[in-house]
Amino acid sequence: MSAIDFxxxxxxxIEDLTAEEIQYILDAVPPFKEISEREIKKVPTxxxxxxxxxxxxxxxxxxxxxxxxxxxxxxxxxxxxVATSSVSKGETLRDTAENLQAMQADVLxxxxxxxxxxxxxxxxxxxxxxxxxxxAHEHPTQALLDLYTLQEKLGTLAGHTVLIVGDxxxxxxxxxxxxxxxxxxxxxxxxxxxxxxxxxxxxMGVECTSDFDAAIQGADAVMMLRIQRERHGEVLFPxxxxxxxxYCLTAERLRRAKSGVLVMHxxxxxxxxxxxxEVADGLESVIxxxxxxxxxxxxxxxxxxxxxx
Amino acid sequence: xxxxxxxxxVIDPAQGLDRSMDVWIADGKITALGPDxxxxxxxxxxxxxxxxxxxxxxxxxxxxxxxxxREPGFEHKETIATGLAAAAxxxxxxxxxxxxxxxxxxxxxxxxxxxxxxxxxxxxxxxPVGAVSIGLEGKELAEIGGMHKAGIVALSDDGRPVxxxxxxxxxxxxxxxxxxxxxxxxxxxxxxxxGVMHEGVVSTALGLVGVPAVAENVMxxxxxxLAALTGARLHIQHVxxxxxxDLVRRAKAQGLxxxxxxxxxxxxxxxxxxRGYDTHTKVNPPLxxxxxxxxxxxxxxxxxxxxxxxDHAPHHASEKDQDYTxxxxxxxxxxxxxxxxxxxxxxxxLALPDVIAKYTVNPARxxxxxxxxxxxxxxxxxxxxxxEHSHEVEATTLRSRSKNSPFLGWRLRGAAVAxxxxxxxxxERL
Numbered sequence: 086m087s088a089i090d091f092x093x094x095x096x097x098x099i100e101d102l103t104a105e106e107i108q109y110i111l112d113a114v115p116p117f118k119e120i121s122e123r124e125i126k127k128v129p130t131x132x133x134x135x136x137x138x139x140x141x142x143x144x145x146x147x148x149x150x151x152x153x154x155x156x157x158x159x160x161x162x163x164x165x166x167v168a169t170s171s172v173s174k175g176e177t178l179r180d181t182a183e184n185l186q187a188m189q190a191d192v193l194x195x196x197x198x199x200x201x202x203x204x205x206x207x208x209x210x211x212x213x214x215x216x217x218x219x220x221a222h223e224h225p226t227q228a229l230l231d232l233y234t235l236q237e238k239l240g241t242l243a244g245h246t247v248l249i250v251g252d253x254x255x256x257x258x259x260x261x262x263x264x265x266x267x268x269x270x271x272x273x274x275x276x277x278x279x280x281x282x283x284x285x286x287x288x289m290g291v292e293c294t295s296d297f298d299a300a301i302q303g304a305d306a307v308m309m310l311r312i313q314r315e316r317h318g319e320v321l322f323p324x325x326x327x328x329x330x331x332y333c334l335t336a337e338r339l340r341r342a343k344s345g346v347l348v349m350h351x352x353x354x355x356x357x358x359x360x361x362x363e364v365a366d367g368l369e370s371v372i373x374x375x376x377x378x379x380x381x382x383x384x385x386x387x388x389x390x391x392x393x394x
Numbered sequence: 395x396x397x398x399x400x401x402x403x404v405i406d407p408a409q410g411l412d413r414s415m416d417v418w419i420a421d422g423k424i425t426a427l428g429p430d431x432x433x434x435x436x437x438x439x440x441x442x443x444x445x446x447x448x449x450x451x452x453x454x455x456x457x458x459x460x461x462x463x464r465e466p467g468f469e470h471k472e473t474i475a476t477g478l479a480a481a482a483x484x485x486x487x488x489x490x491x492x493x494x495x496x497x498x499x500x501x502x503x504x505x506x507x508x509x510x511x512x513x514x515x516x517x518x519x520x521x522p523v524g525a526v527s528i529g530l531e532g533k534e535l536a537e538i539g540g541m542h543k544a545g546i547v548a549l550s551d552d553g554r555p556v557x558x559x560x561x562x563x564x565x566x567x568x569x570x571x572x573x574x575x576x577x578x579x580x581x582x583x584x585x586x587x588x589g590v591m592h593e594g595v596v597s598t599a600l601g602l603v604g605v606p607a608v609a610e611n612v613m614x615x616x617x618x619x620l621a622a623l624t625g626a627r628l629h630i631q632h633v634x635x636x637x638x639x640d641l642v643r644r645a646k647a648q649g650l651x652x653x654x655x656x657x658x659x660x661x662x663x664x665x666x667x668x669r670g671y672d673t674h675t676k677v678n679p680p681l682x683x684x685x686x687x688x689x690x691x692x693x694x695x696x697x698x699x700x701x702x703x704x705d706h707a708p709h710h711a712s713e714k715d716q717d718y719t720x721x722x723x724x725x726x727x728x729x730x731x732x733x734x735x736x737x738x739x740x741x742x743x744l745a746l747p748d749v750i751a752k753y754t755v756n757p758a759r760x761x762x763x764x765x766x767x768x769x770x771x772x773x774x775x776x777x778x779x780x781x782e783h784s785h786e787v788e789a790t791t792l793r794s795r796s797k798n799s800p801f802l803g804w805r806l807r808g809a810a811v812a813x814x815x816x817x818x819x820x821x822e823r824l
Contacts, residue, residue, distance in 0.1 A: 100599075179715060199717040200601040201671030220719070222601030257601060284604060285595030318588055 091389040095207045095214045098223035099264040107265055110382075111233050113389060118381035120157055131160035134391050137190040138164045139181070140217070141197040146352050146376065147217050147226070151194050154383035160191075160391075182206045191391055195219070198316075213390045221255050221316060226386065227351050228261035230379040232269065234371055235306060237378070238347055243270030248300050250276045250332060251310030251359050254283040255317060258351045259310060263291050276300045277310075277332060280321035297332055298341060306347040309334050309360045325358060335361045339369065347371050396420045396442045397817065398431060402452035402778065407751035408758075408767035417452055419774040422817035427770055445824060447778050450811060451746060454766045455487025455775030456753040458728060460552070460577070460631060460655060460703035463489075463520070465511065466504070467496025472708040472795045474511040474520065477728070480706070480794035481518040482821040484728040485810025487775035488519040488765055489706075490577075490757075493530070494553040500525035500536035505544035517820045518813070519775070521547040521763055523577060526565045530554050535565060542572045547761045550577035552631060555613055557583060559620065566626030575627040575653075575760055580613035580638070581605075581679065590719050592665040592680040600668065602718060605680050607635040614638045618645045621652055629760055630654040632705050634679035636689030643698040653760050654693070655701035658727060658734035659800065661690045667800060673714045673721035674800040677707070680723075691743050700756040702749070704731040708796030726794045729787075733806030736781055740807055746781070778812040778824075785809055 089109045099107070120128055136155040138148050148164060155162035167181070185193060192213045195203045200220035207214040218224040236242050247266055253259045253275045266273045267290045274292040275282065287293045294300045301307060312328070322328045334348065348360075348369045356362045365372060397419040404427070405412045411427075418426035433442065463477035472480075474491075481489050491508065493499035499508060505522050512520035524546035525536040530553065538549060549569045556562045556578070566576055586609045591597050593604020614630055618641060621628035633639055633654050645652040659677060664684050667675045675681060693699040707724025714721050735752075738744040758766030765775065787804045789797040813821040 177712065177715065178717065197717070199719045201718045204671050205717055220601050221603075260599070260601060283598040284593050284606070285598045288595040289599065 092391070093213060094390060096225055096386065096390065097203050097207060097214065097216045099225045099228050099261045099268070100223065102268070104268040107229070107232065107268060110229055110385060110389065111236060113385040114233050114381050117384035117388065118378065120384065121377070121380055126157050127159060128157070129159045130388060131155070131158040131391055134160040134191040135189065136160045136162045136192050136194065136387065137185050138162065138194045139167065139185065140165065141167045141202070142218070144196055144217070146379070147196065150376070150379045151217065151383050154380050154387055157380070158384055158387060160387065178202060178205060179209050182210055186210050186212065192387065215386065215390070218257055220257065221260070222257050223261045224257040225261050226379070226383055227258050228265040229386070230375055230382040231262055231308070231349060231351070232265055233382050234349070234375050234378050235347070238371060239305060245305040246272040246274065246303055247306045247308060248274045248276060248304035249308045249310065250297060250334065252281045252312045253277050253286065253310070254281045255313035256310050262308065263289055267291070274300050274304070278322050278328070298338065301338060301342045304342055304346060306349055307334060307342065308349040308351070310351070311353060311355055311359060329358055333357070333359055333361060334364050336363055336367070339364055349375060351375070395440070396437070397814065397819070398433065398442060398444045399452050399776065399778065400444055400446055402447035402450045404452045404768065405747050405750045406454055406768040407747050408454065408755040409769060411768070412747050417768060417776065419776070419814070419817045422774050424768050424770050424772050424774050427768060445778070445812065447824070449780065449782070451750070451779045451781060453750045453777050453779060454754040454768050455813070455815065456485045456732070456777045456810070457488045457757045457765050458486045458704050458706065458731065459490040459701060459757040459761060461489045461491055461706040461728060462494065462708065462724070463491045464708055465495060466507070470710050474508065475515050476793065476795040477706070477708070478512065478515045478518040478520065480726070480728040480792065482813045483793045483810070485732050485777045485779060485813055486518055486728060487777060487813060487815045488521060488763070490521045490523050490547060490761060492523050492550060492552045493525040498525050498529050499523070499541070500528050502537060502540035502544035505541045505546055509545055516818070518815060521761060523548045523550050523552070525549070526551045526556055526576070527561060532556050532558050532561060535561070535568060538568055538574070539572065542574060546574070547763055548575045548577050548629070550579065550631070552577060552579045555579050555581045555583055559616060562617065563620050563624060566620055566624040566628070570624055570626040573762065575629050577629045577631050578613070578617045579631050580610050580617060582609045582613050585609035585612070590676060591668050592682045594665060594683060596665045596668055600671070602668070607637060607682065607686070610635050610679055611637040611641065614641045618650065618652055621645070622650055625651070627651045632657050632660065632679055632703070633690060633693070633699060634660045634682050634686060636686045639689045639693040639698055643693065646698065653700045654698065655703040656690045656694060656699045657703060657705045658731050659725060661687055661694065662734050662737065663800065671718045672800065673716065673718055674725060674798050676718060676721055676723050677725050678723040691738065694738065694744060694752065700752060701760065702731065702735050702752040703757070704728050708794055709798045710796060711798070714798050724798070726792070726796055726799050729792050729794065730799060730801050730806065732779065732810055733785070733808050734801070736808030739781065774814060774817040776814040777810050779808065780811045781808040783807070783809040783811060
């Protein structure tokens with residue numbers, strides 16, 4: 086096996102990773118998951134390292150997940166939430182990042198509402214940059230935790246089919262997952278109203294449909310997405326009830342799927358809009374497993390980028 | 395002092411000229427044109443400068459009919475002086491400067507001020523373009539008659555579309571009365587919305603909001619219809635889509651007075667260049683697909699596209715050093731235009747006289763300015779081009795105050811080696 090070494094690398098997107106590299110990361114996760122199951126959930130692996138969470142966009146799950154991941158590895162984790170108001174003080178992205186760099190951060194975890202910001206910062210910063218979500222572009226750690234969850238539940242990835250439903254156009258989760266799943270030999274179908282399926286998506290190697298009831302029948306896992314009204318400057322469907330009628334994962338719809346189908350959601354959920362409460366809480370749901378695995382996957386990543394091989 | 399340009403290949407499409415001959419310049423005019431012009435013995439080094447230009451092409455002074463010089467108002471990006479210096483270095487003896495300054499060139503006072511500033515430079519000539527509407531707001535007609543008197547050569551709200559079709563109609567009627575062409579930035583901004591690059595597989599992969607090709611096409615169609623209605627002279631700026639090329643082709647076939655320009659970046663780069671989020675690739679209209687590039691090249695070949703213009707749009711480094719969505723659109727182009735256009739010659743798409751026509755006689759006719767020919771008696775605006783001059787595009791050697799070019803680091807073959815305005819050599823690297 087060729088030597089894969091992530092030390093000092095950026096993680097800007099799934100796009101930059103090979104199938105082997107993705108599998109290497111997934112294979113590194115189990116020992117870190119085990120740490121989180123101990124009574125004392127802390128190891129000294131990254132003692133003396135500084136992780137900075139630089140979030141230009143609100144986040145609970147991802148920021149907390151990175152924070153816990155860092156702390157369980159004994160790194161010092163600093164959270165910086167940059168509200169839009171302080172951006173208007175005039176400091177540029179580059180200056181913000183270089184100031185943090187000057188304080189000797191070992192890794193910068195960045196989230197921003199604009200696509201490409203982690204790439205911009207990575208050009209200036211010698212230390213690793215992890216993309217924690219950039220606009221509608223990528224959210225690579227979410228895709229990795231989703232793949233890990235699928236692998237854990239399905240045993241294998243290749244050959245299985247995932248149906249991603251909802252606001253595909255605005256979703257960085259969909260993009261990263263599409264790329265990652267295709268690289269690992271999975272079939273991907275994206276589904277949503279035509280107004281939420283971006284131009285050219287079928288050229289990314291995925292199937293594309295607006296018929297949820299038909300598409301759900303072949304899926305081994307169904308990933309529901311929230312409508313990201315904050316990203317669209319316009320209304321892409323007539324009304325929420327009409328949207329839900331067609332694209333809400335209800336118990337009735339779920340009965341059309343194969344038995345053993347997995348229900349996923351990257352959160353935050355809008356119960357009753359894209360997912361019925363009883364489905365979100367049902368037996369098929371692995372939504373909270375995704376969250377649990379998110380910590381382990383991020384621990385593994387911080388370890389691979391900062392310390393180990 | 396007289397100038398004798400000796401031994402070059404003279405290409406003047408206005409006269410259908412393409413052969414080896416000499417050009418004599420005296421008192422700011424072209425005074426003789428012919429093979430082996432004799433130098434009478436009374437001339438000395440103080441009264442005659444001889445430029446030996448074997449291997450070079452001698453053409454009428456090039457005209458870039460679409461530039462943004464940013465002054466007044468945005469002097470941190472460019473000034474009239476630095477912009478005209480960049481123009482001279484790019485081989486241009488004249489440019490048409492768009493009106494989207496601050497204040498906007500929508501009154502005779504601004505037109506006169508711009509012309510005065512340009513006159514102080516003693517370099518490349520500046521033809522001011524006046525705004526269609528007050529403040530480029532697309533609501534009321536600007537002082538078109540007054541600006542015409544002050545010296546504008548065309549009307550344009552460039553940078554913004556004229557969204558209101560009725561206002562556009564009136565501008566065409568009123569401008570047509572004064573024989574001012576309308577230079578139209580065709581973009582339906584409702585369809586553009588928040589778009590920052592071409593809408594397609596690349597915008598989807600990058601998670602950037604796309605600008606569909608139809609945002610341009612519908613406005614090209616609308617303006618052609620309005621030109622047919624009003625009889626106005628319509629010039630479509632920076633054509634970027636295959637369909638727009640086709641619409642212009644059909645309008646010309648119908649005998650309408652419609653012309654079009656293409657920018658070097660639109661026949662050189664595709665939307666693939668945006669991968670990596672280099673904000674130097676952000677431009678409006680955006681870089682499109684390979685099929686669009688091919689269609690533009692075909693349009694240049696068959697004469698559908700009359701003009702090559704740079705849409706030189708300087709932006710300060712700090713403005714471009716932002717995320718892709720926040721960065722302003724536009725790239726500089728005056729100093730790379732000829733080198734990029736000559737790629738079409740070197741790759742066999744266009745003959746040299748066809749390239750030269752798109753920089754000389756064609757834009758001069760569209761703007762109705764006494765420019766673009768080496769006819770004896772005309773003003774001595776001459777560009778000498780070495781089509782083989784190999785050079786790397788480097789930020790340090792660009793004269794423009796801004797360096798926002800996606801072509802930095804490119805090696806280009808062909809460049810202007812001397813630029814002469816009114817008989818004065820204003821730039822040379824002979």
